Amino acid sequence: xxxxxxxxLLSAVLFSIGLYGVLAKxxxxxxxxxxxxxxxxxxxxxVGFSRYITPTELTGQVFALFIIVVAAAETAIGLAIIIxxxxxxxxIDATKIDLMKW
Amino acid sequence: MALSIGFWIxxxxxxxxxxTVVLLKDIFRAALCMVLTLVAVAGIYVTLSxxxxxxxxxxxxxxxxxxxxxxxxxxxxxxxxxxxxxxFRIPAFLVALVFFGVMCFVFLGTPxxxxxxxxxxxxxxxxxxxxFGEDGFxxxxxxxxxxxLAAVIGAIAMAREK
Numbered sequence: 542x543x544x545x546x547x548x549x550l551l552s553a554v555l556f557s558i559g560l561y562g563v564l565a566k567x568x569x570x571x572x573x574x575x576x577x578x579x580x581x582x583x584x585x586x587x588v589g590f591s592r593y594i595t596p597t598e599l600t601g602q603v604f605a606l607f608i609i610v611v612a613a614a615e616t617a618i619g620l621a622i623i624i625x626x627x628x629x630x631x632x633i634d635a636t637k638i639d640l641m642k643w
Numbered sequence: 644m645a646l647s648i649g650f651w652i653x654x655x656x657x658x659x660x661x662x663t664v665v666l667l668k669d670i671f672r673a674a675l676c677m678v679l680t681l682v683a684v685a686g687i688y689v690t691l692s693x694x695x696x697x698x699x700x701x702x703x704x705x706x707x708x709x710x711x712x713x714x715x716x717x718x719x720x721x722x723x724x725x726x727x728x729x730x731f732r733i734p735a736f737l738v739a740l741v742f743f744g745v746m747c748f749v750f751l752g753t754p755x756x757x758x759x760x761x762x763x764x765x766x767x768x769x770x771x772x773x774x775f776g777e778d779g780f781x782x783x784x785x786x787x788x789x790x791x792l793a794a795v796i797g798a799i800a801m802a803r804e805k
Binding site: 542543544545546547548549550551553554555556557558559560561562564565566567568570571573574575577578581584585588589591592593594595596597598599600602603605606607609610611612613614615616617618620621622623624625627633635636 | 646647650651654657658661662664665670673674677680681684687688690691692693695696699700703704707708711712714715716718719727728729730731732734735736738739740742743746747750751755756757758760761762763766769770773774780783787790791793794795797798799801802
């Protein structure tokens with residue numbers, strides 16, 4: 542029987558994969574893809590808690606809805622930034638975007 | 644029982660597709676695999692009896708965000724250079740592994756106070772009550788609307804040709 546722990550572990554696995562991708566990727570869009578995976582992992586944990594700990598209240602699902610809203614805004618802004626960087630520098634290699642690095 | 648089988652199939656699809664996203668050389672195919680992960684997560688919501696959230700996931704993530712990301716990949720000609728990793732590949736793997744270990748320790752060690760009540764189905768009406776009803780999340784909904792408006796205006800202002 543599948544319980545709360547299964548969903549939490551699935552969420553942890555997906556979050557770790559996303560974390561590895563965010564830290565190790567060079568392409569800025571690949572980093573955005575991995576951030577989306579991390580946000581989805583958090584949503585699975587929230588909905589899992591909502592289902593198994595407070596099944597009659599839907600607060601966890603409301604949280605997940607707001608995370609989806611913020612993720613949409615974040616993707617739009619992130620892509621706008623990436624396209625602006627690509628236009629001015631000709632590359633979106635995250636290791637070469639080091640103008641503010643001392 | 645059917646719920647368990649569905650969970651295991653969807654979990655394997657989600658984790659496999661997420662691994663493909665980080666391991667594949669081709670960034671475009673990596674984006675398509677991320678879409679597969681998002682669809683599998685929508686299925687996971689169905690097994691958690693969150694039907695409205697599954698619909699929102701399909702519409703917003705699979706329908707909108709993934710298209711936006713694929714357009715971004717096509718607008719920036721990084722497709723030829725593939726999906727390389729930087730020099731922190733092994734430290735990043737170790738960090739992810741340590742994080743996963745800590746999460747497992749916490750998740751399996753905590754005595755969760757689970758409730759045996761049957762979940763609300765369908766959730767659409769109950770969620771609407773929660774969002775727009777008395778002492779709900781009305782202010783947060785309005786703030787989310789302002790956030791989306793600001794994000795759209797900011798994205799247009801940044802990405803516009805000068």
